[in-house]
Amino acid sequence: MHIPDGYLGPATCGVTYAVMFPVWLIASKIVKKTLKTKQVPLLAISAAFSFVIMMFNIPIPGGTTGHAVGAVLAAILLGPWAACIAVSVALIIQALLFGDGGITAIGANCFNMAFVEVFAGYYIYRAISAGSTIVSSRRIVAAFIAGYLALNIAALSASIMFGLQPVLHKTASGQALYCPYGLKTAVIAMLSEHLLVFGWVEAIITALVVKYLQKQDPVLLKMQEEVKA
Amino acid sequence: MKVISKLWIGIGILILLSPLGLILPERLKAGDAWGEWGADYFKELTGYIPAGLEKLSALWSAPMPDYTFKGWEEKGLSGLSFAYIISAIAGIIVVVAIVWLIGRILAGKGDSQH
Numbered sequence: 001m002h003i004p005d006g007y008l009g010p011a012t013c014g015v016t017y018a019v020m021f022p023v024w025l026i027a028s029k030i031v032k033k034t035l036k037t038k039q040v041p042l043l044a045i046s047a048a049f050s051f052v053i054m055m056f057n058i059p060i061p062g063g064t065t066g067h068a069v070g071a072v073l074a075a076i077l078l079g080p081w082a083a084c085i086a087v088s089v090a091l092i093i094q095a096l097l098f099g100d101g102g103i104t105a106i107g108a109n110c111f112n113m114a115f116v117e118v119f120a121g122y123y124i125y126r127a128i129s130a131g132s133t134i135v136s137s138r139r140i141v142a143a144f145i146a147g148y149l150a151l152n153i154a155a156l157s158a159s160i161m162f163g164l165q166p167v168l169h170k171t172a173s174g175q176a177l178y179c180p181y182g183l184k185t186a187v188i189a190m191l192s193e194h195l196l197v198f199g200w201v202e203a204i205i206t207a208l209v210v211k212y213l214q215k216q217d218p219v220l221l222k223m224q225e226e227v228k229a
Numbered sequence: 230m231k232v233i234s235k236l237w238i239g240i241g242i243l244i245l246l247s248p249l250g251l252i253l254p255e256r257l258k259a260g261d262a263w264g265e266w267g268a269d270y271f272k273e274l275t276g277y278i279p280a281g282l283e284k285l286s287a288l289w290s291a292p293m294p295d296y297t298f299k300g301w302e303e304k305g306l307s308g309l310s311f312a313y314i315i316s317a318i319a320g321i322i323v324v325v326a327i328v329w330l331i332g333r334i335l336a337g338k339g340d341s342q343h
Contacts, residue, residue, distance in 0.1 A: 004265055006285035028335060036339040040332035045236050047328040048321045052243045055296065055317055056250035059259030066262055067250070086328055093324050098316060099291030162264050169281065177281035179264065180271065189263050217232035 001066070001158050001190075002054075002094065003109055005102030007179040009169040012161050017107030023115055024088065027081040035082055039223055046074035047086035054094065058201055066198035069113050069154070072121030072147045073206045077213075079224045080122040087114035108161055112154045121150030121206075134218045140211045147206030148199040152191065155198075159183075159190035244317045248310035251296075255306060293319070 008016075035043070050070035057065040074083035088110045094100040101109045128142035163183030166176045179186070213220050254260075261267075268286040271278045293299070296316035297309055304312070 001262070002265060004286065005288045006268065006279075006282035007264060009281060028331075032335045032338060034339045035332065035336040037333075037336045039339070040329060040336050041233050043332045044325045044328045045233070045240065047324050048240050049243070051320055051324050052240060052247060052317055055247045055313070056243075057254050057259075057262070058250075059254035059257040061257040061259060063259055064261065064263045065254045065259045085331060089328050089331070090324050093320055093327070095289075095291075097291055097293055097320060097323065098296050099289060099294040100296070102285070103289040104285060158264070171280065175277055176275075176279045178279055178285075179282070180275050180279050181264075186264070193263065213232070216235070220232065 001069070001109070001112060001155060002091075002101030003105040003112075003158060003161065005104050007102070007165065008105055008108055008161055009165055009178045011168055012164065013104045013107060015107075016105075016111045016161075020088075020107045020110050020115065023084065027084045030081040031085060034079070036223070039078065039082075042077055042220065042223075043082055043086055046070070046077055046083065047090050050074060050087050051090040051094065053205065054090070054100075058198060060193060060197055064193060066193055068147075068198065068202040068205055069117060069151060070202075070205065071113055071117040071154075072125065072143070072150045072202060073209050075118045075122035076125050076143060076146070076206070076210060077220065077224060080119045083118045083122070084114050087118060108158075112158045112161075116157045117150045117154035120153045121146045124149055134222050135214045139214065139221070140207050143210040144203045144207035148203035151199045151202040152194045155190045155194035156187065159186040162186040162190070240321065244314060244321065247317045248313045251309055251313050252306060296320075 053070040054067050057067050059065050069087070071083060071087045074086050077083075078086065091101060091109050091114060092106055095103055095106050095109070125142045125146035128145060129136070129139045132138040160183065162179045162181060163186035165179035166182050169177040171177060210221065268278050268283045271282070293316050297312040301308060301312050
C-alpha cells in the first residue's frame with residue numbers, strides 16, 4: 001500500500017499533504033496534552049512494530065504481495081492521535097531511507113495508513129469493546145474486527161487515489177500521465193487482495209497482541225482510556 | 230521481566246524473522262504489491278510508460294533502496310536476507326530515536342491528568 005513516486009499526480013499529492021500537515025499539527029497538540037512520560041516507550045515500540053511488520057511481505061502465490069500495517073494496534077494502545085504520529089514516522093523513514101513509498105506520496109501514504117486506518121480502527125475497536133472490562137474476550141474480538149476492517153478501509157482509500165489518476169491527468173492523445181488504471185480496476189484489485197488475505201493478517205496480529213497484553217499487563221491497554229476519561 | 234522489555238524482545242525476534250517477507254514471496258513467485266511496480270512494468274502491459282510516472286519514479290534515490298545495499302540487488306537470497314535484517318535494524322533505530330524524541334518533547338502535561 002506504499003504508493004511510489006509517479007503514480008499520483010500533483011493534485012492528489014498536494015491535497016493529501018495539505019490534509020496531513022494540519023492533522024500532524026493537531027496530533028502534536030492533543031498528544032502534548034494527553035501523553036504521559038511513561039507512555040513514551042510504548043509509543044516507540046508501536047512505531048517499531050509498525051515499521052517491521054510492514055517488512056513482512058505476504059505472497060499471494062503467483063500474484064502480488066501485501067502486508068499488515070500495525071496501525072490499529074498502535075491506535076488501541078495509544079489512542080488515534082499518538083498512533084498517527086507513530087505510524088507516520090515509520091512511513092516517512094521507509095520512504096526516505098528505503099524508497100518504500102514515494103517522497104511525493106508521503107502525504108497520501110500517511111493519509112491512508114496513519115490517518116484513515118488509525119482512526120477507522122480506533123473507533124471500530126471502541127464501538128465493539130464499549131462497556132466491556134479490560135480483560136474481556138470481547139476486546140480480542142474487537143481488535144480482530146477493527147484490524148480487518150481498518151486495513152481494508154485504508155486499501156480502499158489508496159485504490160481510490162490510484163483510480164482517480166487517469167480521470168485527473170491525461171495527455172492530449174489520451175494516454176495516462178500517472179497511474180493508468182481506472183477506479184474500477186484499482187478498487188477491485190486492491191480490495192479483493194486485502195479482503196481475502198492481508199486484512200486477516202492485520203486482524204490476527206492486532207488480536208494476538210491485545211490478548212497477550214490482557215494476560216501480561218492489562219494496565220497497558222487501559223492507559224489510553226484513562227487519558228480520555 | 231517487565232512487559233515492555235518483553236515487547237522489545239518481540240521486536241528483536243520480528244527483525245530476525247523479517248527475511249521471511251523476502252523469501253516467501255520469492256518461493257511462491259509473488260511479485261510486487263499492486264501499484265508498486267517499477268516504471269518498466271507498464272511498457273509490457275499497456276504499451277507505454279505514462280510520461281509523468283516515468284519522470285517522477287526516479288525522483289528520489291534512497292540510501293538503502295528496497296531494504297538492501299546499493300549494488301546488492303543480484304546478491305542472492307542469503308545476501309539479500311542479511312541486508313534486509315540490517316535495514317530493519319537501521320530503520321528501527323532511526324524510527325525509535327525520532328519517536329522517542331517527539332514523545333519526550335510532547336509528554337509531560339499528560340502526567341498530571343488522572
